[in-house]
Amino acid sequence: MAELEQRGERTPVPSKWEYASAPESREIVRLEERYGLFIGGEFVEPRSEEYYETLDPSSEERLAEIPQAGPEDVALAVATAREAYENGWSAASPAERAKYLFRVARILQERSREFAVLESLNGGKPIRESRDVDLPLAAAHFFYYAGWADKLEYAFPHRRPRPLGVAGQIIPWNFPLLMLAWKIAPALAAGNTVVLKPAETTPLSALLFCDVLRQAELPAGVVNIITGDGATGAALVKSEVDKVAFTGSTEVGKAIQRELAGTGKKLTLELGGKAANIIFDDCALDQAVEGIVNGIYFNQGHVCCAGSRLLVQESIYEPLIEKLKRRLTTLRVGDPLDKNTDVGAINSRQQLEKIEELVAAGKEEGAEIYQPPCRLPEKGYWFVPTVFTNVAQSYRIAQEEIFGPVLSVLTFRTPDEAVEKANNTPYGLSAGVWTEKGSRILWMAQRLEAGVIWANTYNRFDPASPFGGYKESGFGREGGRHGLEPYLDFREDSTEVIGG
Numbered sequence: 001m002a003e004l005e006q007r008g009e010r011t012p013v014p015s016k017w018e019y020a021s022a023p024e025s026r027e028i029v030r031l032e033e034r035y036g037l038f039i040g041g042e043f044v045e046p047r048s049e050e051y052y053e054t055l056d057p058s059s060e061e062r063l064a065e066i067p068q069a070g071p072e073d074v075a076l077a078v079a080t081a082r083e084a085y086e087n088g089w090s091a092a093s094p095a096e097r098a099k100y101l102f103r104v105a106r107i108l109q110e111r112s113r114e115f116a117v118l119e120s121l122n123g124g125k126p127i128r129e130s131r132d133v134d135l136p137l138a139a140a141h142f143f144y145y146a147g148w149a150d151k152l153e154y155a156f157p158h159r160r161p162r163p164l165g166v167a168g169q170i171i172p173w174n175f176p177l178l179m180l181a182w183k184i185a186p187a188l189a190a191g192n193t194v195v196l197k198p199a200e201t202t203p204l205s206a207l208l209f210c211d212v213l214r215q216a217e218l219p220a221g222v223v224n225i226i227t228g229d230g231a232t233g234a235a236l237v238k239s240e241v242d243k244v245a246f247t248g249s250t251e252v253g254k255a256i257q258r259e260l261a262g263t264g265k266k267l268t269l270e271l272g273g274k275a276a277n278i279i280f281d282d283c284a285l286d287q288a289v290e291g292i293v294n295g296i297y298f299n300q301g302h303v304c305c306a307g308s309r310l311l312v313q314e315s316i317y318e319p320l321i322e323k324l325k326r327r328l329t330t331l332r333v334g335d336p337l338d339k340n341t342d343v344g345a346i347n348s349r350q351q352l353e354k355i356e357e358l359v360a361a362g363k364e365e366g367a368e369i370y371q372p373p374c375r376l377p378e379k380g381y382w383f384v385p386t387v388f389t390n391v392a393q394s395y396r397i398a399q400e401e402i403f404g405p406v407l408s409v410l411t412f413r414t415p416d417e418a419v420e421k422a423n424n425t426p427y428g429l430s431a432g433v434w435t436e437k438g439s440r441i442l443w444m445a446q447r448l449e450a451g452v453i454w455a456n457t458y459n460r461f462d463p464a465s466p467f468g469g470y471k472e473s474g475f476g477r478e479g480g481r482h483g484l485e486p487y488l489d490f491r492e493d494s495t496e497v498i499g500g
């Protein structure tokens with residue numbers, strides 16, 4: 001410890017550095033006063049005649065008026081998607097479908113700056129992340145599934161893959177455009193048409209995406225985008241769709257599963273998480289600190305696979321926490337459009353209140369809180385990056401998904417204990433393991449109940465790699481060849497029967 005402190009003194013502490021602000025210009029984004037629903041290739045006024053306001057969460061500035069689609073609007077969108085499916089899209093040649101997906105991917109790349117600024121404006125995430133993560137990954141997803149569109153027989157040899165029909169897709173607000181890409185790309189590659197509902201707080205990038213679809217000359221009605229809150233989502237689930245794909249809270253996921261039970265509609269659920277990020281004493285400590293920070297403070301912790309429970313081997317507990325706290329003082333919290341910002345705004349007042357409630361519970365239950373000194377903007381929704389130590393497994397902050405920049409630290413002595421603690425959760429989406437030993441990584445990976453396990457890294461995504469959960473984190477996989485399967489019907493298949 002003493003040695004570490006000495007080294008610490010010799011290292012310049014970057015929190016003392018002065019940063020000039022480096023804001024990305026908003027000029028590139030043109031907002032409409034009021035948007036329509038994108039149905040049949042056109043923006044149409046909602047039959048519900050209802051609208052709500054969407055905000056910039058970093059300033060609470062009103063950005064635009066958004067339709068709140070009602071049941072009639074949902075029915076119209078689904079009927080339009082059905083017509084597009086029956087009158088052309090399902091019979092289009094696979095190479096033709098691929099052509100449109102390639103076009104979408106390229107246009108997203110060409111317009112990536114515009115999309116990145118809009119994503120940060122409407123969602124609060126740092127421009128560095130929307131520019132370097134959300135946009136490249138969204139385009140990559142379309143490229144990847146464009147490649148499969150005319151190779152489905154090779155993806156599923158000896159089976160007869162056919163499209164399902166109309167897919168109803170509901171996405172959350174933490175990665176608005178990326179989740180749209182995860183949903184739309186495989187659905188279209190498999191030959192389905194789509195009705196997609198973005199989250200109520202972050203509709204703008206999905207609405208701008210409609211412009212990309214027109215630019216790509218995608219046939220009208222193949223993709224329809226309807227905006228609104230949970231009531232719109234519930235109406236979409238109840239509608240005449242053939243498949244529902246949902247990403248969001250476990251609570252809503254369960255309600256959707258109950259609703260669809262016995263209907264024969266296919267369902268995939270990608271829900272919450274409470275991932276363990278497990279640090280062994282033989283790991284590269286400084287790298288691990290970067291991985292911990294990326295694991296929980298990336299996107300303000302609004303990440304289903306966030307490494308929100310840190311499990312540290314006891315022998316390195318003190319130096320690790322010391323390094324972590326010091327690193328926290330260097331994180332820059334503030335304007336999402338500033339290129340120096342590491343942690344942006346919390347997505348909504350509702351989410352901020354949830355984080356505040358759980359943090360208060362953590363303090364009350366007896367955990368020790370650390371927050372670096374940090375000046376927050378006066379307007380907007382903000383939360384200081386937070387670490388809780390002295391956390392018991394039973395505390396709410398160790399059990400419940402906080403979905404904010406809040407880390408709960410627990411300790412372990414042996415690999416067995418690490419596995420037991422890591423799996424002590426109703427969730428099972430992801431995990432991280434930090435150790436020098438390859439054999440230990442494999443040993444851990446076999447025992448951890450998690451869909452994705454990162455070793456000596458965290459929050460890495462690739463369209464070729466399947467993503468999804470165990471237990472209450474949901475079922476079905478997105479990404480990779482696996483991600484096509486939920487959008488295909490193999491029923492008259494001689495070798496295997498899938499679906500309801």
Ligand code: NAI
Binds near residue numbers: 172231249401
């Ligand atoms: P939510 O699950 O209510 O919202 C996600 C999407 O589902 C939105 O598009 C919403 O409009 C829609 N929705 C809401 N109720 C619905 C219903 N009854 N039927 C159909 N669709 C419905 O999540 P919310 O309330 O925004 O966040 C609550 C918590 O959920 C967060 O604090 C976080 O813990 C978790 N969450 C997890 C996500 C993930 O990526 N796994 C994403 C968003 C939230």
Ligand code: MG
Binds near residue numbers: 252
């Ligand atoms: Mg909700």
